[in-house]
Amino acid sequence: MDTLENLRSKTEGAKDLKSVVSAMKAMAGSNIVQYETAVSSLADYYYTIALGIVAYFKAEGIEGISEKAVSEKNSEDAICAIVFGSDQGLVAQFNDAMANFVTTSLKALPGKKELWVVGERVALLLSDEGFASAKLYPVPNDINAVTPLVTEILSQSQIKQQQHEGTRFYIFHNKPNAVSGYTPVMQRFLPLDEKWKENVEKTEWPSKLLPQIAGTPKPTLIALINGYLFTSLFKACVESLASENASRLEAMQRADKNISDLLDDLNTKYHRLRQSSIDEELFDVVSGFEALKKDSTKD
CATH class of the missing domain: 1.20.5 (Single alpha-helices involved in coiled-coils or other helix-helix interfaces)
Structure with missing residues (x-):
């Protein structure tokens, strides 16, 4: 009694x-602001990169992109999933929702899967579903730690694609909703294909003047593509961090x-x-x- x-x-x-x-509510709210600001800034940067790629396509007269067919022999190791989760708890269903989404999505794709996971907790959940992590990265603890992580993942993905040309890369992360909450999303990362070209070309050229390339075309395209790939990974990571802190704020x-x-x-x-x-x-x-x-x- x-x-x-x-x-x-x-x-x-x-x-x-x-x-x-x-205290945790205040910290989560503060983190959300910096990550949402980063996402907003990325939108302008991505727009500039997209305009550069569109300018290249127009200047060089590129009509389509052919994707190398993956042979049946190589299709056994054709999928590499880059998954963004969390290292810390008190995030409600953040990691569970991502693990369930990744599991369902990967089971629908043929071939052998390899997982590169950012976040120990989501890696453990995926392991319970039978998906072992080939690479495990710590979650960035602030916005300044995102660039080194993204640079490392981008470097490793390019090395792997050079070694295994048939490998397809997908990014999985939670994306904040417009009002509240988040939604698990998946996007094709590499290799770039005709569908990617169509999405980029939806960005309209802002002038009636035809674009011109200053300098040698090939290095220009490589720089633009690297900028696009970096932005895609950076955006996925920051959106995941924003979603994580939003989920933690709601839980708190x-x-x-x-x-x-x-x-x-x-x-x-x-x-x-x-x-x-x-x-x-x-x-x-x-x-x-x-x-x-x-x-x-x-x-």
Whole structure:
């Protein structure tokens, strides 16, 4: 049975926990701002890269891109999935949703799969589904740590594609929704194909003047493609980080409400029990007084 001391101890513990939750809410909110700002900045950078690629296609008269057919022999090692998750907990269903999405998507694709995973927790969930991680990267702890991670993944992906030309790369990450929450998404990363060209060409050239290439065409195209690939990976990573912190913020908001409800309940119980104790003490005083009064009357 609860006592006043027990209720007081529970209340102090709940207040301490509420302070921790409030600090985590503030941290998650601050992180969301920097990641959303980075995503917004990337939109302008991607637009510039897309315009450069469109200019190259127009200047060189490129009509289509042919993708090398993957032989049946090489199709056994044709898929490499780059998955963005989290290293930390308190993110609700963030990692579970991603693991389920990756599992369903990869099972629908033929061939042998290889996973490069960013985030230990999602890697463990994927391992439970039978997908071992060939490479495991730590999740960046701030925006400045994203570039080294993206550079490393991009370098390794280009090396692997040179060694195994038939390998297809896909990026899996959680993308923030316009209002709230997030959605798991998948995008083809490498090799670049006709569908990719069509998507890029949806970017309209902003002038009636025909574009021209300054310098040698091939190095220009390589620089533009590298910029596009870097932006795609960077954007996926930052959107995943924004989604992670949004999920953590929602979890902390629910925890904060639950703790507030608990504190209200504890305070109600405490005051009720305290009032009951006071009533009992008053009853004892009154009873004692009545007893003394009766004794004095008899005398």
